[in-house]
Amino acid sequence: MAIQPTLRSGPPAFGSSFEGRTAQSGCAPKSGSRRRRTRAVNPSLFPDPRDGQPAATEGVPTPPRGLSPSGNATTPVSGIARLAASSPLLEEKRQTEYYLLPVKSLLNRCTSERVPFPWTVNPYRGCEFGCRYCYARYTHEFMELEAEDFERKIYVKENPGALAAREVAAPGMKGQHIAIGTATDPYQPAEEEFGATRATLEAMAREEGLSVSITTKSNRVVRDIELIRRVGERSSISVNLSITTLNPRLARGLEPRAPRPDLRLAAVTRLREAGIAAGVFAMPVLPGITDGEQDLDGLARAARDAGAMWIAANVLFLMPASLKVFLPFLEKEFPRLARRYREWYTRNAYAPEEYRKKISAQFYELRAKYGLGSRPEAMKSGGNAAPAQMDLNWAAA
Numbered sequence: 190m191a192i193q194p195t196l197r198s199g200p201p202a203f204g205s206s207f208e209g210r211t212a213q214s215g216c217a218p219k220s221g222s223r224r225r226r227t228r229a230v231n232p233s234l235f236p237d238p239r240d241g242q243p244a245a246t247e248g249v250p251t252p253p254r255g256l257s258p259s260g261n262a263t264t265p266v267s268g269i270a271r272l273a274a275s276s277p278l279l280e281e282k283r284q285t286e287y288y289l290l291p292v293k294s295l296l297n298r299c300t301s302e303r304v305p306f307p308w309t310v311n312p313y314r315g316c317e318f319g320c321r322y323c324y325a326r327y328t329h330e331f332m333e334l335e336a337e338d339f340e341r342k343i344y345v346k347e348n349p350g351a352l353a354a355r356e357v358a359a360p361g362m363k364g365q366h367i368a369i370g371t372a373t374d375p376y377q378p379a380e381e382e383f384g385a386t387r388a389t390l391e392a393m394a395r396e397e398g399l400s401v402s403i404t405t406k407s408n409r410v411v412r413d414i415e416l417i418r419r420v421g422e423r424s425s426i427s428v429n430l431s432i433t434t435l436n437p438r439l440a441r442g443l444e445p446r447a448p449r450p451d452l453r454l455a456a457v458t459r460l461r462e463a464g465i466a467a468g469v470f471a472m473p474v475l476p477g478i479t480d481g482e483q484d485l486d487g488l489a490r491a492a493r494d495a496g497a498m499w500i501a502a503n504v505l506f507l508m509p510a511s512l513k514v515f516l517p518f519l520e521k522e523f524p525r526l527a528r529r530y531r532e533w534y535t536r537n538a539y540a541p542e543e544y545r546k547k548i549s550a551q552f553y554e555l556r557a558k559y560g561l562g563s564r565p566e567a568m569k570s571g572g573n574a575a576p577a578q579m580d581l582n583w584a585a586a
Contacts, residue, residue: 474503
């Protein structure tokens, strides 16, 4: 029987009175959704690449071929959109649909100078945490889906264990850094049922000389502590817990389905107690919302107290698809900030350089104050440098 992910119903939804009173209100995911299980998930959905079993897809209903995933029959589909349109529906619950996405490769090669690592792995497309600001919403547009579908339609990549086993064993992969979770969270609720991240790590544990990092907002990562330690016996591996604020009400509004900040900090402690390199990513820093001097100081202090080895930060990076989702939220909950965000982000995905330098300087001082590093030590031999948050702007802090 599939394990139900731990999701809290949370406090009542907040309105515009949220601004300036974040400690007294909250936001809960919508309720009353229809639950429908189309089929039981077969344990061999992600078979071990050595046992020769194919992925189980028989009997799973599929969307009509030739339609876009949004159901638009007049839109021609090709490439990843065609694959998404023909992906079998595995399950539907919590107002979210889960599809099996056939892919030929799991590792993605990064060639942009703004990305400080050569390889990324995202076992899922889409993320149920539904962070209002998530830069990666634009990736769903490649599949002819709306930005709002990013948390509603989750695509589970098929056979991640077999693909990872083949690709990480390729010549030249030793020492080339592989960042897991750069666009979608590898420990989102889907991981409990589909295990795509675990299958990937299982394959990595059989290799040696790899350089790996995991970035997540979820305390579910502690369930894989023993597996992460196995990877670390033969390769370098580190874990980054992404935390934007210590305020649980504000966090619920910004990241509706992500675990509470205190649970993420507790995960850092568990990882460090297990001897695993772990730190905190204060990513993104949201101008006017999470950038207060006392807020950032409190976050750095909490990271230190949790045993974090480093803290790194990036200012909000807002792609057009993300702006379309984030701006209405901002206008409702932080109306005084809406004009500034339009001025900063309508024509440029980055905040002004002056502001980014200011935040960078603050974190330089905070690291010195609390004795924290600036980046995962495990990554210094891992290819291009240290990981960025999912906003591709590591140099800012």
